[in-house]
Amino acid sequence: MAQVNIIVAICEKYGVGKNNSLPWHLSKEIQHFKKMTTSVSDPNKINAVIMGRNTWNSIPVKFRPLSGRLNIIVSSTMPQLNEEDVIVVSNWREAIEMVKHPLSEKFIETFWICGGAKLYKDVIESGLWNRLYVTWIMKEFDCDVFFSFPDKKTLKLVEDDRIPSDIQVEKDVENQNHGYCNQSCPPVDDNHHTQA
Numbered sequence: 721m722a723q724v725n726i727i728v729a730i731c732e733k734y735g736v737g738k739n740n741s742l743p744w745h746l747s748k749e750i751q752h753f754k755k756m757t758t759s760v761s762d763p764n765k766i767n768a769v770i771m772g773r774n775t776w777n778s779i780p781v782k783f784r785p786l787s788g789r790l791n792i793i794v795s796s797t798m799p800q801l802n803e804e805d806v807i808v809v810s811n812w813r814e815a816i817e818m819v820k821h822p823l824s825e826k827f828i829e830t831f832w833i834c835g836g837a838k839l840y841k842d843v844i845e846s847g848l849w850n851r852l853y854v855t856w857i858m859k860e861f862d863c864d865v866f867f868s869f870p871d872k873k874t875l876k877l878v879e880d881d882r883i884p885s886d887i888q889v890e891k892d893v894e895n896q897n898h899g900y901c902n903q904s905c906p907p908v909d910d911n912h913h914t915q916a
Contacts, residue, residue, distance in 0.1 A: 729855040735863025743861040765829040
């Protein structure tokens with residue numbers, strides 16, 4: 721079965737957004753997001769990104785859908801879009817059910833949960849996820865949306881060759897990437913990824 725990973729950038733005090741946008745503009749962090757969500761170990765598969773409607777709308781039109789990935793939008797009000805590589809589902813459970821579908825196992829390697837805050841919270845509380853990848857932004861930004869971090873007792877730090885181990889600096893903002901395993905899920909081996 722495909723795995724479900726969560727990816728998020730968090731500033732101090734767990735802020736993730738302001739006015740339906742990122743409060744920081746860090747191109748290296750965007751590149752890291754793309755690398756993580758497109759890299760696969762099986763070149764015959766792709767990844768899927770699962771996001772809420774507001775997250776979808778926050779992506780500049782010229783970058784939608786996110787290329788090289790199946791884009792799954794969770795919305796109870798949004799109609800299906802006539803775009804390749806885009807599926808609209810009515811709730812997050814429907815999106816997670818796709819993970820179990822035989823076609824998903826054949827074509828999708830990883831489902832990436834990438835926001836917004838309610839989707840993060842719902843998936844974390846469900847426990848139906850394997851790994852959490854966090855970019856810790858070491859600065860406080862003005863945010864109106866916050867990340868509900870899982871109970872740290874359920875997490876274990878993991879090494880992953882896709883994430884830099886040192887502190888990154890861009891525009892005088894330091895950030896560091898960490899991967900965590902949800903200890904209630906079986907371990908996964910994903911140390912051999914290629915760019916899609």
